[in-house]
Amino acid sequence: MGTLREILDPQFALRNSVYISLLVGLTCPLVGVYLILRRLIFMGVALPQISSAGIALAFALPAFGLLGHGHVAHFEGDERVVAFIGALSLTLGALLALALLEQHDRSRVEGRIGMAYALAGAASILFLVKNPAGERGMLDLLKGEIIAVPDVDLLLTLLVFGFVVVHLLAFQKEFLLVSFDRDMAVTLKKRVLFWDCFLFLLIGLTISVAVLSVGPLVAFGFLLLPALVAYHWAGTMRGLLILSSTVGVLAAFAGFVIAYRYDLPVGPTDVALLGAMLGVSSLVRLLTKPRG
Numbered sequence: 001m002g003t004l005r006e007i008l009d010p011q012f013a014l015r016n017s018v019y020i021s022l023l024v025g026l027t028c029p030l031v032g033v034y035l036i037l038r039r040l041i042f043m044g045v046a047l048p049q050i051s052s053a054g055i056a057l058a059f060a061l062p063a064f065g066l067l068g069h070g071h072v073a074h075f076e077g078d079e080r081v082v083a084f085i086g087a088l089s090l091t092l093g094a095l096l097a098l099a100l101l102e103q104h105d106r107s108r109v110e111g112r113i114g115m116a117y118a119l120a121g122a123a124s125i126l127f128l129v130k131n132p133a134g135e136r137g138m139l140d141l142l143k144g145e146i147i148a149v150p151d152v153d154l155l156l157t158l159l160v161f162g163f164v165v166v167h168l169l170a171f172q173k174e175f176l177l178v179s180f181d182r183d184m185a186v187t188l189k190k191r192v193l194f195w196d197c198f199l200f201l202l203i204g205l206t207i208s209v210a211v212l213s214v215g216p217l218v219a220f221g222f223l224l225l226p227a228l229v230a231y232h233w234a235g236t237m238r239g240l241l242i243l244s245s246t247v248g249v250l251a252a253f254a255g256f257v258i259a260y261r262y263d264l265p266v267g268p269t270d271v272a273l274l275g276a277m278l279g280v281s282s283l284v285r286l287l288t289k290p291r292g
Contacts (some may be wrong), residue, residue: 003261016149018256020157021266024210025252027161028222029230029244030168031206034199036227042110042221043098046117047207048216050094053120054086055212056127066086074106087208091118095200147266153213160209164202175199176237214267221271222248229278232285251277 035044061082065157072207094116101112177185178195185192210219230243255270 003257007257007260012147014147014260016151016154017147017266018253019152020149020213021252021256021270022249023157023161023220024214024222025226025248025270026155026245026249027165027206028210028219029226029248030165030241031203032223032227033230033244034175034179034203035223035243036231037176040098041224042113043095045220046098046113046120047091047203048211048219048223049097049117049124050120051087051091051208051211052216053127054088054090054208055083055126057090058083060127082207084212087212088204091208092200092204094120095204096197144187149213157209157213160205164206167198167202171195171198172238180237205225217272218267221267221274222252225252225271225274225278226259229274232272232281247274247277 007014007018012018032044034040093201098112098116122193174190174195177188178192179199182192185195207219207223226247227240227244229247230240234240236241250272251270255273256266258273259266259269260263
Protein backbone atom coordinates (compact mmCIF):
# COMPACT_ATOMS: atom_id res chain seq x y z
CA MET A 1 0.00 0.00 0.00
CA GLY A 2 2.91 2.31 0.72
CA THR A 3 4.15 1.95 -2.88
CA LEU A 4 0.69 2.68 -4.23
CA ARG A 5 0.29 5.80 -2.08
CA GLU A 6 3.70 7.04 -3.21
CA ILE A 7 2.87 6.57 -6.89
CA LEU A 8 -0.52 8.30 -6.52
CA ASP A 9 1.06 11.28 -4.78
CA PRO A 10 0.77 14.35 -7.11
CA GLN A 11 4.39 15.19 -6.26
CA PHE A 12 5.66 11.75 -7.29
CA ALA A 13 8.96 12.26 -9.16
CA LEU A 14 8.07 9.78 -11.90
CA ARG A 15 4.51 10.94 -12.41
CA ASN A 16 5.16 11.68 -16.12
CA SER A 17 6.16 8.05 -16.58
CA VAL A 18 2.88 6.94 -15.02
CA TYR A 19 0.88 9.30 -17.22
CA ILE A 20 2.57 8.25 -20.45
CA SER A 21 2.17 4.57 -19.57
CA LEU A 22 -1.56 5.11 -19.07
CA LEU A 23 -1.84 7.02 -22.37
CA VAL A 24 -0.14 4.18 -24.23
CA GLY A 25 -2.32 1.64 -22.43
CA LEU A 26 -5.46 3.54 -23.43
CA THR A 27 -4.71 4.34 -27.07
CA CYS A 28 -2.57 1.54 -28.52
CA PRO A 29 -5.19 -1.19 -27.90
CA LEU A 30 -7.78 0.83 -29.85
CA VAL A 31 -5.46 0.82 -32.85
CA GLY A 32 -4.60 -2.83 -32.29
CA VAL A 33 -8.25 -3.81 -32.64
CA TYR A 34 -8.24 -2.54 -36.22
CA LEU A 35 -5.02 -4.40 -37.03
CA ILE A 36 -6.70 -7.59 -35.82
CA LEU A 37 -9.92 -6.83 -37.74
CA ARG A 38 -7.95 -6.35 -40.94
CA ARG A 39 -5.96 -9.55 -40.29
CA LEU A 40 -2.74 -7.52 -40.07
CA ILE A 41 -1.55 -8.83 -36.72
CA PHE A 42 1.98 -9.38 -37.96
CA MET A 43 2.13 -5.71 -38.90
CA GLY A 44 1.78 -4.98 -35.20
CA VAL A 45 5.21 -6.60 -34.86
CA ALA A 46 6.85 -5.06 -37.91
CA LEU A 47 5.60 -1.47 -37.68
CA PRO A 48 7.21 -0.62 -34.31
CA GLN A 49 10.53 -1.94 -35.68
CA ILE A 50 10.10 0.16 -38.81
CA SER A 51 9.34 3.18 -36.65
CA SER A 52 12.53 2.47 -34.69
CA ALA A 53 14.47 2.53 -37.95
CA GLY A 54 13.09 6.01 -38.57
CA ILE A 55 14.30 7.13 -35.15
CA ALA A 56 17.71 5.54 -35.79
CA LEU A 57 17.88 7.49 -39.04
CA ALA A 58 17.26 10.68 -37.06
CA PHE A 59 20.12 9.72 -34.72
CA ALA A 60 22.37 9.36 -37.78
CA LEU A 61 21.49 12.68 -39.40
CA PRO A 62 24.25 14.66 -37.63
CA ALA A 63 26.82 12.21 -38.98
CA PHE A 64 25.47 12.85 -42.49
CA GLY A 65 25.80 16.59 -41.90
CA LEU A 66 22.05 17.08 -42.29
CA LEU A 67 21.18 18.11 -38.73
CA GLY A 68 23.72 20.16 -36.84
CA HIS A 69 27.16 18.81 -36.02
CA GLY A 70 28.70 16.25 -33.76
CA HIS A 71 27.04 13.30 -32.09
CA VAL A 72 23.97 13.26 -29.92
CA ALA A 73 22.83 10.43 -27.69
CA HIS A 74 19.49 11.91 -26.72
CA PHE A 75 17.09 14.11 -28.61
CA GLU A 76 16.17 17.50 -27.35
CA GLY A 77 14.16 20.21 -29.02
CA ASP A 78 14.35 20.12 -32.80
CA GLU A 79 16.05 16.71 -32.83
CA ARG A 80 12.98 15.12 -31.27
CA VAL A 81 10.81 16.64 -34.00
CA VAL A 82 13.13 15.15 -36.63
CA ALA A 83 12.93 11.78 -34.85
CA PHE A 84 9.13 11.93 -34.88
CA ILE A 85 9.05 12.87 -38.56
CA GLY A 86 11.46 10.06 -39.42
CA ALA A 87 9.46 7.50 -37.46
CA LEU A 88 6.12 8.66 -38.89
CA SER A 89 7.39 8.82 -42.48
CA LEU A 90 8.82 5.29 -42.49
CA THR A 91 5.83 3.88 -40.61
CA LEU A 92 3.23 5.41 -42.92
CA GLY A 93 5.22 4.53 -46.03
CA ALA A 94 5.59 0.90 -44.98
CA LEU A 95 1.97 0.66 -43.81
CA LEU A 96 0.58 1.99 -47.08
CA ALA A 97 2.94 -0.12 -49.22
CA LEU A 98 2.14 -3.34 -47.37
CA ALA A 99 -1.59 -2.63 -47.38
CA LEU A 100 -1.61 -1.91 -51.13
CA LEU A 101 0.39 -5.05 -51.88
CA GLU A 102 -2.04 -7.04 -49.74
CA GLN A 103 -4.93 -5.94 -51.94
CA HIS A 104 -3.20 -7.38 -55.02
CA ASP A 105 -1.83 -10.60 -53.54
CA ARG A 106 -2.81 -11.89 -50.09
CA SER A 107 -0.80 -15.10 -50.43
CA ARG A 108 2.51 -13.46 -49.58
CA VAL A 109 1.47 -11.07 -46.81
CA GLU A 110 3.43 -12.78 -44.03
CA GLY A 111 6.53 -12.96 -46.21
CA ARG A 112 6.43 -9.26 -47.03
CA ILE A 113 5.90 -8.28 -43.41
CA GLY A 114 8.74 -10.54 -42.30
CA MET A 115 10.99 -8.99 -44.94
CA ALA A 116 10.01 -5.48 -43.79
CA TYR A 117 10.78 -6.41 -40.17
CA ALA A 118 14.21 -7.81 -41.08
CA LEU A 119 15.13 -4.87 -43.30
CA ALA A 120 14.03 -2.36 -40.65
CA GLY A 121 16.15 -4.09 -38.02
CA ALA A 122 19.17 -4.10 -40.32
CA ALA A 123 18.61 -0.45 -41.24
CA SER A 124 18.47 0.55 -37.57
CA ILE A 125 21.87 -1.03 -36.93
CA LEU A 126 23.44 0.47 -40.07
CA PHE A 127 22.17 3.94 -39.22
CA LEU A 128 23.60 3.68 -35.72
CA VAL A 129 26.99 2.73 -37.15
CA LYS A 130 27.12 6.25 -38.57
CA ASN A 131 26.55 7.67 -35.08
CA PRO A 132 27.72 5.26 -32.35
CA ALA A 133 26.85 7.83 -29.66
CA GLY A 134 23.19 7.37 -30.60
CA GLU A 135 23.36 3.70 -29.67
CA ARG A 136 22.71 4.54 -26.03
CA GLY A 137 19.47 6.32 -26.87
CA MET A 138 18.30 3.45 -29.05
CA LEU A 139 19.23 0.92 -26.37
CA ASP A 140 16.99 2.75 -23.89
CA LEU A 141 14.15 2.57 -26.42
CA LEU A 142 14.65 -1.14 -27.08
CA LYS A 143 14.71 -1.89 -23.34
CA GLY A 144 11.46 -0.01 -22.82
CA GLU A 145 12.86 2.20 -20.07
CA ILE A 146 9.96 4.49 -19.14
CA ILE A 147 11.76 6.47 -16.47
CA ALA A 148 12.72 10.08 -17.18
CA VAL A 149 9.91 11.35 -19.42
CA PRO A 150 10.28 15.07 -20.23
CA ASP A 151 7.23 17.30 -20.18
CA VAL A 152 7.57 17.84 -23.94
CA ASP A 153 7.27 14.07 -24.54
CA LEU A 154 4.20 13.85 -22.34
CA LEU A 155 2.60 16.82 -24.07
CA LEU A 156 3.33 15.45 -27.56
CA THR A 157 1.93 12.05 -26.61
CA LEU A 158 -1.17 13.58 -25.05
CA LEU A 159 -1.91 15.78 -28.08
CA VAL A 160 -1.35 13.08 -30.69
CA PHE A 161 -3.15 10.34 -28.78
CA GLY A 162 -6.00 12.72 -28.02
CA PHE A 163 -6.33 13.43 -31.74
CA VAL A 164 -6.27 9.70 -32.51
CA VAL A 165 -8.84 8.69 -29.88
CA VAL A 166 -11.27 11.48 -30.81
CA HIS A 167 -11.23 10.51 -34.49
CA LEU A 168 -11.38 6.77 -33.83
CA LEU A 169 -14.51 7.34 -31.80
CA ALA A 170 -16.04 9.94 -34.13
CA PHE A 171 -15.66 7.76 -37.24
CA GLN A 172 -15.96 4.36 -35.60
CA LYS A 173 -18.73 3.18 -37.94
CA GLU A 174 -16.78 4.07 -41.07
CA PHE A 175 -13.55 2.47 -39.86
CA LEU A 176 -15.32 -0.70 -38.77
CA LEU A 177 -17.19 -0.98 -42.05
CA VAL A 178 -14.11 -0.67 -44.29
CA SER A 179 -12.14 -2.98 -42.00
CA PHE A 180 -14.76 -5.65 -41.40
CA ASP A 181 -16.84 -5.66 -44.61
CA ARG A 182 -15.21 -3.83 -47.51
CA ASP A 183 -17.70 -5.22 -50.03
CA MET A 184 -20.58 -3.72 -48.09
CA ALA A 185 -18.71 -0.42 -47.85
CA VAL A 186 -18.34 -0.35 -51.62
CA THR A 187 -22.02 -1.24 -52.07
CA LEU A 188 -23.00 1.65 -49.78
CA LYS A 189 -20.73 3.94 -51.87
CA LYS A 190 -18.45 4.75 -48.97
CA ARG A 191 -15.12 6.37 -49.82
CA VAL A 192 -13.15 3.23 -48.99
CA LEU A 193 -9.76 4.56 -50.10
CA PHE A 194 -10.20 7.76 -48.09
CA TRP A 195 -11.20 5.91 -44.91
CA ASP A 196 -8.37 3.41 -45.39
CA CYS A 197 -5.81 6.19 -45.70
CA PHE A 198 -7.26 8.09 -42.74
CA LEU A 199 -7.18 4.96 -40.57
CA PHE A 200 -3.59 4.23 -41.65
CA LEU A 201 -2.65 7.79 -40.72
CA LEU A 202 -4.08 7.31 -37.21
CA ILE A 203 -2.29 3.96 -36.88
CA GLY A 204 0.98 5.49 -38.06
CA LEU A 205 0.67 8.43 -35.66
CA THR A 206 -0.03 6.13 -32.73
CA ILE A 207 2.83 3.74 -33.41
CA SER A 208 5.35 6.51 -34.14
CA VAL A 209 4.62 8.40 -30.94
CA ALA A 210 4.43 5.22 -28.86
CA VAL A 211 7.82 4.01 -30.12
CA LEU A 212 9.38 7.43 -29.62
CA SER A 213 8.00 7.59 -26.06
CA VAL A 214 8.22 4.02 -24.74
CA GLY A 215 10.04 1.94 -27.37
CA PRO A 216 9.04 -0.76 -29.89
CA LEU A 217 8.71 -3.57 -27.35
CA VAL A 218 6.09 -1.75 -25.27
CA ALA A 219 4.34 -0.40 -28.36
CA PHE A 220 4.01 -3.90 -29.81
CA GLY A 221 2.79 -5.33 -26.50
CA PHE A 222 0.03 -2.76 -26.06
CA LEU A 223 -0.98 -2.84 -29.71
CA LEU A 224 -1.96 -6.50 -29.75
CA LEU A 225 -2.07 -8.19 -26.34
CA PRO A 226 -4.95 -6.19 -24.76
CA ALA A 227 -7.05 -6.66 -27.89
CA LEU A 228 -6.36 -10.42 -27.87
CA VAL A 229 -7.40 -10.60 -24.20
CA ALA A 230 -10.59 -8.63 -24.88
CA TYR A 231 -11.37 -10.77 -27.92
CA HIS A 232 -12.09 -13.71 -25.59
CA TRP A 233 -14.88 -11.88 -23.78
CA ALA A 234 -16.29 -9.01 -25.83
CA GLY A 235 -19.62 -9.72 -27.52
CA THR A 236 -19.78 -6.59 -29.67
CA MET A 237 -17.32 -4.37 -31.51
CA ARG A 238 -17.95 -1.50 -29.11
CA GLY A 239 -17.36 -3.90 -26.22
CA LEU A 240 -14.12 -5.06 -27.84
CA LEU A 241 -12.83 -1.50 -28.12
CA ILE A 242 -13.81 -0.56 -24.56
CA LEU A 243 -12.50 -3.76 -23.01
CA SER A 244 -9.23 -3.57 -24.95
CA SER A 245 -8.48 -0.10 -23.64
CA THR A 246 -9.56 -1.08 -20.13
CA VAL A 247 -7.16 -4.03 -20.13
CA GLY A 248 -4.40 -1.78 -21.48
CA VAL A 249 -4.87 0.89 -18.81
CA LEU A 250 -5.05 -1.65 -15.97
CA ALA A 251 -1.92 -3.44 -17.21
CA ALA A 252 -0.05 -0.16 -17.64
CA PHE A 253 -0.78 0.96 -14.09
CA ALA A 254 -0.29 -2.43 -12.44
CA GLY A 255 2.90 -2.99 -14.42
CA PHE A 256 4.30 0.34 -13.27
CA VAL A 257 3.47 -0.42 -9.65
CA ILE A 258 5.16 -3.83 -9.85
CA ALA A 259 8.21 -2.44 -11.65
CA TYR A 260 8.61 0.41 -9.17
CA ARG A 261 8.13 -1.87 -6.16
CA TYR A 262 10.68 -4.47 -7.29
CA ASP A 263 13.07 -2.18 -9.21
CA LEU A 264 12.34 -3.68 -12.63
CA PRO A 265 12.29 -2.02 -16.07
CA VAL A 266 8.76 -0.73 -16.64
CA GLY A 267 8.30 -1.66 -20.30
CA PRO A 268 9.20 -5.36 -20.10
CA THR A 269 7.19 -5.64 -16.88
CA ASP A 270 4.12 -4.24 -18.64
CA VAL A 271 4.48 -6.64 -21.56
CA ALA A 272 5.11 -9.64 -19.28
CA LEU A 273 2.00 -8.76 -17.28
CA LEU A 274 -0.05 -8.51 -20.48
CA GLY A 275 1.29 -11.91 -21.54
CA ALA A 276 0.25 -13.39 -18.20
CA MET A 277 -3.20 -11.83 -18.53
CA LEU A 278 -3.57 -13.31 -22.02
CA GLY A 279 -2.49 -16.73 -20.76
CA VAL A 280 -4.95 -16.68 -17.86
CA SER A 281 -7.74 -15.37 -20.10
CA SER A 282 -7.11 -18.12 -22.67
CA LEU A 283 -7.09 -20.79 -19.98
CA VAL A 284 -10.30 -19.55 -18.34
CA ARG A 285 -11.98 -19.28 -21.72
CA LEU A 286 -10.94 -22.82 -22.58
CA LEU A 287 -12.22 -24.21 -19.26
CA THR A 288 -15.53 -22.36 -19.42
CA LYS A 289 -16.22 -22.97 -23.11
CA PRO A 290 -19.41 -25.01 -23.52
CA ARG A 291 -18.78 -28.55 -24.67
CA GLY A 292 -20.62 -29.23 -27.87
